[in-house]
Amino acid sequence: MITKQWQALNKEPLAPFYVIVGQEGYLRDETVKRIQARVDPEEWFVLDLEQQSIEDVMLETDTIPFFAEKKAIIVHNPQFLRAAVKDKEKEKKDTFPQKQFLNWLDHPSETAVVVFVAPYEKLDDRKKVVKELRKSAVVIEANPLSESDQKSWVLSQFRAHGKAPTDELIDWVAAVPLSLSFKRNEIAKAALYVSDSEEVTFDDYQQVASPVLEDNVFALTEAFLQSNREKAVTLYNELLKQKEEPLKLVALLAGQLRLLIQVGYFKKMGYPNTQIAGQVKAHPYRVKLMMEHPLVEQEELLVEKLKLLAEVDMQLKSSHMKKERILELYLLAN
Structure with missing residues (x-):
């Protein structure tokens, strides 16, 4: 390193x-x-x-x-x-x-x-x-750090502030695909937030963490899969306020669904967490979350939702209807 x-x-x-x-x-x-x-x-x-x-x-x-x-x-x-x-x-x-x-x-x-x-x-x-x-x-x-080096670096950054992060938090921060400069600032904020405590938990970190596109899309996917229409539309509108394009959001949502389908397939095959991560080219912690998802083994349902999302993609590229409205209607209907 x-x-x-x-x-x-x-x-x-x-x-x-x-x-x-x-x-x-x-x-x-x-x-x-x-x-x-x-x-x-x-x-x-x-x-x-x-x-x-x-x-x-x-x-x-x-x-x-x-x-x-x-x-x-x-x-x-x-x-x-x-x-x-x-x-x-x-x-x-x-x-x-x-x-x-x-x-x-x-x-x-x-x-x-x-x-x-x-x-x-x-x-x-x-x-x-x-x-x-x-x-x-x-x-x-000065190239991006490996997974193990990322974890060591995250731990060292917390220790520099006199803090001890939980294993869950280390895994999460290491997995987020953001620059080390951004992560360093987020770690400093979390350390300041828990000034009276040595331990920093995942919940502590989330209280002060800056919004990250991948995390917001992950939350949007969760709300969508759970048919929580109100939460899904609220998150969607927040992403629109951040100037995110509906077409890009559809691609990210589709990526989350495909990943969940892939993880479910390999889970049925009996693959362990780390091996699945290698097969789907995703961080082990992301895979761990997918493995624990209640819909991970409902492949038919997930494939159907992915097909509907493909139709939304076609509408966004061909319809004269307001693009923001097309994806919103889809979230409300599913």
């Missing part, structure tokens, strides 16, 4: 080059902060390669720091590290000073730490500059 590399950043001498690659913004930002914490704030420099050139970066490393022994140069948008996806990027590649850059890597400055922040899924390892940079730099991957 990335936390091991963070610990090294706190203790070991800084390397001349770092590459932080990955699409998880929180992990990228946190890594940059940990590097900057080792350098005097007067010696932080930020360069953007959409506005400046790699020559500017190399020139900055040759400038002696005034206030400390080392400076930190944070380099954003290093597009030369990924595969070209636009003609404009191809043009930049043609003018990239490769020979000068490779020589610079071979002779790093003793007074500068250069951090390339690459918000890409991966680097283009076919390029010579990338291969050579990997040899010279510490590469830190």
Whole structure:
């Protein structure tokens, strides 16, 4: 997990080059902060390669720091590290000073730490500059955490506030498909809410949690399956106020129904929770909730509701009737 590399950043001498690659913004930002914490704030420099050139970066490393022994140069948008996806990027590649850059890597400055922040899924390892940079730099991957790492991270965030979350809460927060920055804020709110208690339960968390589309759609599906028309329409109107499109909501509702049908099928086959999660490509905690659903084994009923939902989808795409009204009528009728 990335936390091991963070610990090294706190203790070991800084390397001349770092590459932080990955699409998880929180992990990228946190890594940059940990590097900057080792350098005097007067010696932080930020360069953007959409506005400046790699020559500017190399020139900055040759400038002696005034206030400390080392400076930190944070380099954003290093597009030369990924595969070209636009003609404009191809043009930049043609003018990239490769020979000068490779020589610079071979002779790093003793007074500068250069951090390339690459918000890409991966680097283009076919390029010579990338291969050579990997040899010279510490590469830190800031990609979405695995299920087990998510749980460890959630637990560590609660502990940082002096709180002990229940296992149910850890599973829930880890399962929600949201950014770590969002989750960190939600955890802080929950910790503040139970200021007089060490334990934080799922109910405590839900009291202050911000509305999340997937959770609202899950609640809408539940109300719909239980034929609780009043609650279903209320939740639907709340989602409309959040500017959610009826067509998108139909797709999400259909996804919930399909998942419930799939889980029911594998449950009948005797598959365990974790194996079902792998088959349907869903988080084990979501599958656990589905396994306990009272309608999970009523496949015919669920398939019928899914067929009706498909008809709503067709109406939304072809009818001249107000779209918001089409889905509302369906919720009222079923």
